[in-house]
Amino acid sequence: MLVPQAADARFRRMVRETAGGLPREFWWLWVSTLVNRLGAFVVTFLSLYLTGDRGYSASYAGLVASLFGLGAAVSSIVAGILTDRIGRRPTLVAAQVGTALFTAVLGFTDGQVAIAVVAFLVGFCNNATRPAISAIIADIVPAADRGRAYSLNFWAINLGFGLSAAVAGLIATYGYLTLFLLDALSTLLCAVVIFVRIPETRPDAPAERADEPAVGLGTVVRDSRFMAVVGLTLLIALVMQQSSTTLPVDMGEQGITSSQYGLVISLNGLLIVLLQIPLTRWVEGRSRTAMLVAAALLIGWGFGMTALAGASAWWYAVTVAVWTIGEIGYTPTLMGLVAELSPPQARGRYQGVYSLSWSLALFLGPAVGGVVLDHAGGGVLWGTCGVCGTVAALGYALLGRRSGAPAGTGAVAAVAVAAPVTAAGKAPAEAEQAPTGV
Template sequence: MLVTARFRRMIQETAGGLPRQFWWLWVSTLVNRLGAFVVPFLSLYLTSNRGYSVTYAGVVAALFGLGAAVSSIVAGVLTDRIGRRPTLLAAQLGTALFTAVLGFSDGQVTIAVVAFLVGFFNNATRPAVSAIIADIVPSADRVRAYSLNFWAINLGFGLSSAVAGLIATHGYLTLFLLDAVSTALCAVVIFVRIPETKPDTPATKTDEPAVGLGGVFRDRRFMAVVGLTLLLALVMQQGSTTLPVDMGLQGVTPTEYGLVIGLNGLLIVLLQIPLTRWVENRSRSAMLAAASLFIGWGFGMTALAGSSAWFYAFTVAVWTIGEILYTPTLMSLIAELSPTHARGRYQGVYSLSWSLASFVGPAVGGVLLERAGGGALWGACGVCGTVAAAGYLALGKRTGAAPGVRPGGAVVAVPAPTTAAATAVAPEPAPKPEQAATGA
């Protein structure tokens, strides 16, 4: 009975107090990731099922990433201009349509073009989803909200990856169609259950200045955070690109790699919620610095693994803990750095850092591994993590402990919603004092 009571209290402290609309968005995210069959198997589909070369599969993957990079900016602007809801609906319907079309596409040019469009619409959901969470969840609860959303992504993706191989035995077209159907179902959930959360009052009529896309890039503190994010994203990219190659060169089998890398998703599912409860009331800059070191040197220790699958598993566990600490904490910081009327643009530029890393990371990692060896590659990852940690600590010292305060005293943390649309989705109770997040 005591264990049951503690478990119930943990669930209440983790999930309680969040608005109903957040949970519908969470369900939409989970369903979407449960049906995310195509992306992990796209290269395998092109090479083993369609008979295209590995080089062509790499080109298609790059075009998919290019589409994601372009949509980061476009969707961010649209999220602020036309609203979160229409942008998210258009992105999901476009993803569903072109995913299905990709399953029927033939010819190298056609497949490449459609893959670009799938990447474009698939990534266009991110700025809108992040902006909606920032709109409807109070500042003190955002770490929890982003953590729960991240948990849903990994839970759904892990389960879908596990069953996608079985589904593929009945034909790859089934994967494409099921992915399209699940994404369309998410659009239905959004259409029925999520109202528009974009503030009605123009920025020019509030205390906030109007912010265009150029203003986002001129925001030096925010762009410093984006730069540090890019640095760590380049490191994280090695987990699915150079890590399996290096493990293969060391004599580790593909089966062992699958088990080792599968530990990443398993640990996220098991540890995300308890670690988030531990992180909530701690210094954000300290958490980001610690997470950067875990990520950087988790990959860095790979240089010592040799042919031991167990040691590789240990390194994966280390950088996974860093990932668990990093993602929700950073997303909460990005939300507070974003002026209310420019949240979409800010989230889009932030998302661009991950899209650029998907371009640059595999290429840079491959060159380092081939020309300088694994020691140089993994050592560079450790250096990147150390630089990022120092950067986050420096940003925290420059701006003090108050969350969302820029140099010069301009407060960008968002007060309680005052517009009709925002009020409709804001939670009624005030956040508990013990849930207040400390600043970066």
Template sequence: MLVALVANPRIRRLVKETVGGLPREFWWLWVSTLVNKLGAFVVTFLALYLTTDRGYSASYAGLVASLFGLGSAIAALGAGVLADRIGRRPTLVAAQLGTAVSTAVLGFMDGQVAIAVVAFLVGLCNNATRPPTSAIIADLVPAEDRVRAYSLNYWAINIGFGLSAAVAGLIAVHGYLTLFVLDALTTLVCAVVIFIRVPETRPQEAEPGADRNAAEPRIGLLTVFRDAPFMAVVGLNLLLALVFQQGSTTLAVDMGASGITSTEYGLVIGLNGLLIVVLQIPLTRWMEGRSRTGLLIASCLFAGWGFGLAALAGSSAWLFALSVVVWTVGEILNAPTTMGLVAELAPTHGRGRYQGVYSLSWSLASFLGPAAGGLLLDRSGPGTLWLVCGLCGTAAALGHVALGRRTGGAERVGTDSVTEVAAPAAEAGKAPAPEKSPEKAPAGA
């Protein structure tokens, strides 16, 4: 049957349209991402390790998680700057080597202070991989293929996380130290793959004697923060990211309080990863040629009111499952679309910084979201929490409506046109508009 599917001309055409036309270097980066997430055991099981294996309190585990998030927030900006200054590949390789070493060390740490400090370093190094990875994709892949490339990369992340979560539970039975060591080893393998197979993609320096200021406009972090259209996108993403954070925190608490068993919770929340693996590619193909602004509006409404549906679930695991299905569709629509937009907004010589600031919105959400959601759940109850999630999704959707009107909102996903959102910043002298086709590094460089 598998042979018949492969031989089917229509299936072969669909596969070619989905994965074809992307640079070889992108696929090495994709493999590295998949391997890295397949071994990403520690982040997923850190709280469980601290409370069950080491016997620390839940409040201490929360403190460690916050320090991990603080490290991630610092890394988002620092790695973005380094990716532009010293290059994408050295920043990514250094971050992966740092993650491998700090993860292995964390497995041997004892004492609350030592564990907290090393967890901060793990968060710092782990999140430092995001800005250079996103910048490499933007450098390698033409504008018309970026949403597809980011979708494929996001697909690899979710395949890896889904499988690692399932396998980690079995490995942990034989000792949590094995999880730390395997996580470190897989990250080390990724660093080697990047070093050998992925070339430096940072735009070339100005030729000797050339007008350096004309060839390479100075782009600092202040330039990024003053880019109003881009920061509007970051702010809207932060609002939506705060909603998504409830999926791994307050949703579990509410389901447990409603009488949902841990087995049922695992099956319900597992739908998120399963649906992303199954639907990411088909939905990405459906998104091609459609209005980016329209997709972002729809994604915000699906995400916000997907969580909002949890207010009606009561003690029904089926209704909670329906809620997960709806907000997962929003996640699938939002992630690659927003990442493609950020890549196009970023000027060529500032992609690392722009991706770093965008990554900062997710880090801040992981730091603030669980605390804000937990406080709202305790003080006002689940109904209010899920209603607020719906309202946040609606506010983000209205924000994209306003942003789309300001910039014309006519850009389409999967075309070779560069979004017009960058134009106001360029006209104001804040940053140059991105080029239509970014420079590509020669193979094997």
């Protein structure tokens, strides 16, 4: 009996160290994220719906996917500004209500132009939630716990997505309209939870705080080291985007069936659900620079190894495992870094510009990857992914080495990148307190 009791005690301690001490508002936000992803059916099955159910061409489905990504890119900036100007909660609630509305409308829409327009609006509203959610977490969670909070939020996203993908195919047998309406209903439920349970968390405006410099969108763009982080993120995001675009095409050309692809890519979500929390605890106290460098290399060359897979589904599974481990270490570490680089009164703008890198990848990734695959072949495509990961790793290493930068925004960026990862992904106190305006 002593062994089970000891194991139970270790498990309880792990849960307490991983999830304990976070504000109640965070957990309501976490529940909202999980419910939202549990109902996120439409994005996953949109291309299949357009080609299989509506009879449109694959090229048209690709165009709609790109317009969805374009809407997400535009909303990154717009939602970031609104998050700072009108508040986190109203921006988030409006974005979720808009997503629910246009998702339901999309299920009833007919005609190529109309579907394309509504898909753009769905992408716009859906991505508009990101800056607000990230800003709320940074507002309500102490710096010493932000890394854990972002890891738990990332875990909820993938847990919900994995479960929704598993049941969406079954629900689709009753008609794709059911998917659209359930997606809309779950998103509307999240809006209600946010409205009822999450208070406004936006700090006082700069005009009301003499000690805080005013920060506008131009200030964010002129923050050269932060923009360097955004650019490096774009490289990694372009690589990650290939998992749902060129990877299935290349696997199909190698004779891998769609069912095999489904099993291989499902390994991504499974590993995240199983390893996110243990790996988050393992990296505590380790160099943030080293984490970002290692993660970028794992992601880049995880995809790069795909060039050697041939017709082996097992080898594809190995490559997915490699870049998934990189993703697990990369995303929460990077989000903690971005939160620390963002002045409290401008967190929405900073998070919006950061989110833009992922949105641009969603827009550009399918087109760029498809062109390279068609005209240069899989070997060049996957080799390019490895190069992108290497360039990103070198970039993070250079940023981490510049910890002796002069005071100001650049100094905060350098110190934050070089800082060790703790339970929060916390940078030194001087980085938390240093001026970030220009």
